Amino acid sequence: MTLFNPTVARVLGWLTLASLIVLALFGLWGAPPDDVQGDVQRLMYLHVPAAWVAYLAFAVTSLASALWLWERTRSPVWDRVAGASAELGVMFTALTLIIGSLWGRPVWGVWWAWDARLVTTAVLFFLYLGYLALRRVPADADVRARRCAIAALIAFIDVPIVHFSVTWWRTLHQEGTVFDPELKANIHGTMAFTLWFGVLAFTLLFAYLLDRRYRLECLNEGLADRQLRRAIEERVRGAADRDAPKVGADR
Amino acid sequence: MNLVQEASLVAEKDLRIELRSRVTVQQILPFGLVVLLLFAFALDPDRGVLRDVAPGLFWITALLAALLAVSRSFAIEVEHGARDGLRLSGLDPAAIFLGKAAAVTIELLVLETVLSVGVVVLFDVALNAVLPLVLAAVLATVGVAATGTLYGALVASSGTRETLVPLLLLPVVSPVLLGATRGWEAAIDGVPSEAWPWIGLLAVFAVLYTSIGTLAFGTLLEDA
């Protein structure tokens, strides 16, 4: 009924909370402001971890889909994981784009730039939306699982192609300096630590939410099954009552 | 019958239905031309803007038309309850995929030919370097048709088919739009030799998604 052992999950939850608090302390106060960008650069401690989780979730969905499709490892667990991970993925992708926009505005002067990574992340966002829309189409559990798994793999194969083609496209059209705030040459010690800590904190958050979302998926499935069974039982009982010979009625 | 023969059978069937019903020619093609016209309304026809962005406008129009063509490709199966017949026919699902994708490709290529005439006439574009143009167009169309046929089957059994395929298909084929547009730009006004890398990308995409479709179609048909 849960993805991880319940005790592990509880520990994970507390660890997540603690690490997020620590991240906030370092990100907003402990780490020094950037030489060039100033305090705005503090958004990097959210943007990069969020982007990492966005792609991690995508990888999890794709791997889970593949495991479901392969007969030897097929299990409803993988289908649930794929769906749960996708929901988290779309959230973190949206977050990546929003924070990227908030970071870009003061730094570049624009809310959006056609930078290769942002564009690829935008495409990823829409791939997620399509997958989630597909998951919401009512269908037999097996049918839906197979359909979504294939869709996930189609998208998974597409992302490197998108990344490569968009990167090439933007390098050909680069006018002026490359806007690459997060790959600054001089990231000081505390800044680097905060960045990596952010990646860790967000990964813990993802793992914890995945476990909870998985639990919800299990509960909902069980609920749907029971409702269906109950409806069938009632239908069968109703029919049996109707067909039963009535004693004494027609004599 | 081997794979190629079976696929040709399916493609022939689809194309013959098209010849009889003329949906592509009488509905999708005019739609494409209307879209080209609307671009002139939306953008400035007097300052050479249209000529500069003509390849992009052309390929967006072609993509939108492809959505209709793919939708149509599956609608003809549903119309006469033919979907079960297709499954029970004993034809190799891979052949069904290749046949349907081929039919859509041919229909779209016909469409694109007329649309390019439209682009030359309406947007004042000169189509130099014909070989890269045609090669890019063929590969791009194969890629879109294969992916579209794959997604068409994916959502075929659900009632929300119409609005779901565009959302699923367009992000996935964005590299095709990129490659086709850049390839055409290079061929038309830039250096034609710059088109070849993009044509390479289109070729990879076409081969990749045709293969995926061939492999996955069987499982998808079972569920439909």
Place this chain on the structure above:
Amino acid sequence: MTDAEFVIAGWVITGLAALIYWIRLERKIRRAEQLDLDA
């Protein structure tokens, strides 16, 4: 907007998004667990 406002906005949005998602998730789980017990 000043730089600080962008930073605050980003961190607040992130925090709220995570918090709201988590709260709604836990509430849905509670509700489903209740129905599970009632069954």
